[in-house]
Amino acid sequence: MTAAATRPRHRPPATALVGGGVLAVVCGIVILHLGLGASGLGLSEIVGVVTGSASTEASSVLMGSRLPRTLAGVVAGFALGVSGTLIQGATRNPLGAPDTLGVNAGAYFAVALAAYLGFGSGMVLSGAAAFLGGLGAIGIVYLLTARGVMTPGRVLLAGATVALAGTSAAEFLQLLDENATRGVFFWGNGTLLQTGLQRPLVIGLVVAGIALLAPLLARPLDLLSLGDEGAESLGVRVGRIRPVAWLVAVLLSSAAVTLTGPIGFVGLVAPVTVRLLGIRNHAALLPLAGLFGAALVLGADSVAQVLFPASAGFGEVPVGIVTALVGGPVFVLLARRATTGDADTGAAVSVTRAHGRNRHVVALGAGLVVLGVGMVVGLRIGDVAISWTQIAAVLTGAGESTAEAVVSFRLPRILVAAVAGACLAVAGTAVQSVVRNPLAEPGLVGVTAGASVGAVLTIIVVPGAPAAMLPLAAAVGGVLALALVIVLAQDRTGLDPTRVVLVGLGVAATGMAAVNIMVVSSQMSLASALTWLAGSTYARDFDNLQWLAIPALAAVVLAVAARPVNMLALGDDLPRALGLSVHRARMGVLGLGAVLAAGTAAVIGTVGFVGLVAPHLARRLVGNNTGRLVPMAAVIGAALVVVADALGRFLLAPAEIPVGIVTAIVGAPYLVWLLRRTGTG
Incomplete structure (x- = not known):
């Protein structure tokens, strides 16, 4: 036989x-x-x-x-x-x-x-x-x-x-x-x-x-x-x-x-x-x-x-x-089993390095000017328009009561928008530096969804909790979500850049479904919940600004730790030869990114694409050096959210468009252009 x-x-x-x-x-x-x-x-x-x-x-x-x-x-x-x-x-x-x-x-x-x-x-x-x-x-x-x-x-x-x-x-x-x-x-x-x-x-x-x-x-x-x-x-x-x-x-x-x-x-x-x-x-x-x-x-x-x-x-x-x-x-x-095609080369977008010694200084100065103009224009426009003369009078202490009331309402939310935008941009920079993927925006890797789960769960389970618990719960949720994504996206060769995003999309979808279940089952105010989930700076004041202190501090730490972050782009072997603990550095940078994104989400809700657009634009202006990249990305992110907030208040006044929707409408076409231009993914 x-x-x-x-x-x-x-x-x-x-x-x-x-x-x-x-x-x-x-x-x-x-x-x-x-x-x-x-x-x-x-x-x-x-x-x-x-x-x-x-x-x-x-x-x-x-x-x-x-x-x-x-x-x-x-x-x-x-x-x-x-x-x-x-x-x-x-x-x-x-x-x-x-x-x-x-x-x-x-x-x-x-x-x-x-x-x-x-x-x-x-x-x-x-x-x-x-x-x-x-x-x-x-x-x-x-x-x-x-x-x-x-x-x-x-x-x-x-x-x-x-x-x-x-x-x-x-x-x-x-x-x-x-x-x-x-x-x-x-x-x-x-x-x-x-x-x-x-x-x-x-x-x-x-x-x-x-x-x-x-x-x-x-x-x-x-x-x-x-x-x-x-x-x-x-x-x-x-x-x-x-x-x-x-x-x-x-x-x-x-x-x-x-x-x-x-x-x-x-x-x-x-x-x-x-x-x-x-x-x-x-x-x-x-x-x-x-x-x-x-x-x-x-x-x-x-x-x-x-x-x-x-x-x-x-x-x-x-x-x-x-x-x-x-x-x-x-x-x-x-997604864990998928062959993405990026395991060896990564998905990093090649960015032309900035030329000239002072280019980063000029770019940062121009960004600050744009941010300043955006903040001043944001003070002027909205459901109640005030003139430039009235703004000048208020700023010099000689303004009349109506103008003062309008400015006192708008100024805190504009400052919150600026700091939040800066934190989101730095969060994107942190995540991208580790996974070497320009598409690794905090929202795409599950951080924002995890923060939303933490915040909404706190509101439901402990409705009378101190105000400090909300940003803390959001930060914990974001960190845990990112940790889960990193664990699930790893294989024998390490972190596949595109797989991180694909796993993040699945975690984000699951997290947002859980949030929606909690919103409906707990009979939360649907309009307010949806506004928060879409990202909003409505009625934010100086009390909200103080909750952004910890994310802002994390941004400073990332800028100070520029050298180890820069070394992460060199792969694994060379940084180890130079004495860097690669795993510890990656986990530290990812932790900072999660604190930045989750802490910001606790204050203004889920605002997407800022952590993707701002770092990419910053790299084109000042190169990949983290010490220059972080402040430039922060300024661009702040300007993006401030402008988005102003547009949201102006376009449908007196109604408002949540800032997260405005940034998505602007950011999604930018991401389409980025994908088409680079062939990434």
Whole structure:
């Protein structure tokens, strides 16, 4: 008997068995989901409606509320599961999904823009807007990654950029109408609430029609797993198949967003889970991932209704928050295993060093002038405008009462904005110096989310706590979040720069989902909580300024410790030869960065992109020397937040735009430009 004959045969996956199991799970969750709700209608009454023995009230509850909600979950989950499978197959990226590539955020922004422009919220118009927005988002991702190999790091960093920009822009549009704030929170996090059967049925038929196109792509996607060259040699026109797969994926995810709003991580988790069950061929993977996506959405909504029932006084928990709590950790696990393409070379952007002995002095002086002008202009503009003459009179002690009152209100918040911006910029400098990645902004590596968890948890658990506990809790949360990211992102070769950001994105998503759960379950003032989460300097005074003393001190320490920070850029061997404890230095610098970012978040909330834009601009002006870089980045960061605060007060006066939204709208395009220019990621 030959060796080949004695070798055990590897049987193909039992597709029928797996499919039957997934279908049984879906049916069971559907039945369970129909029996949940605020009305108290149980499964026995649901069965009575089916058999015709139930009351009219039970029938109206089932047909008017329960069934539309369940059907919406099935339709959205199925669409997202198939969409994620197509994206992962086309990109050969297990981290790819409609939300991680920015498709959901682009659709969300487009629907918000259509509503703002007065086109209404009808299915046809909102669906068309969602499709165009999603298509535009994935088009930008393609342009950002087209110049190099489509590694998971490149695609995911580009997708994160587009997602942040789209979400911030949508929130900005909705803030133009104060009454829409609560609706934005729920719909923007994904909700299955429906007003009837018409919308789920119509969109369900659209999803079914689009999903019928997916099996036509099954064999080409199987061959794409061999690589572009291998697929081409077998007759697959990769240049056509990939855009078609993305187009079908965008159609499906746009339909889901139109129905339920953006629900995160379903398109990521569903295909990965089905693959873990042994299904690899796309002919079976596509429908099974869709079914598992439906089970995931309904299961998440069921958990939310059981843990936070309306009968107990809890508010409605958006289903997207629960899926993020599940999907965030799954994303982290996948990111740890992903090949980013940056382990050896790092992701540092090459920066032209400043020439001339006094260039850094001139640049710093110019930055201080810009900051000063921004602060003076910030004193003048807002819901109550005061003249230059009045400002001058107030500053010289000869101002009249109205002008003095306005200046006394604006000056503290402007000073808070300046110090906070400087601290965020230095925090970004610290984190980037360790992970050697220009995209390692504190918000992207989980620090800000960790700070938010610490602060909100303190507010809920110890509502009467001393004021000092809030910044302390935020600092602890930020430090722990960054420590978790560093631990999870390490492998045998050390810290992969891009993996740090990818793991950070997963930790940040999980942290913000936890914050949203706490906000809803504790019945916190939603408007004030959302304003804080968006980052705001509203009503900040000199008392808030003193809480920035510790982060400011950390910035000074980082500037003083310039030499060891500079040595970290030389790798591992040379600094060790020169007597530097590399591990201790990295942990120390990261600790300072976490204190800077978390302490600032405790005062003004979550303000993103300052820690990314300011250090990068500073490097272009003064080079990489930390002793020069830290003060220059601090001045640029202060100017950015001061200007953002002034614009937020001026554009919609008397209403205010949270400063975090303004910095995101400015910073996200800058990050797009940075990615496109350098090919980083």
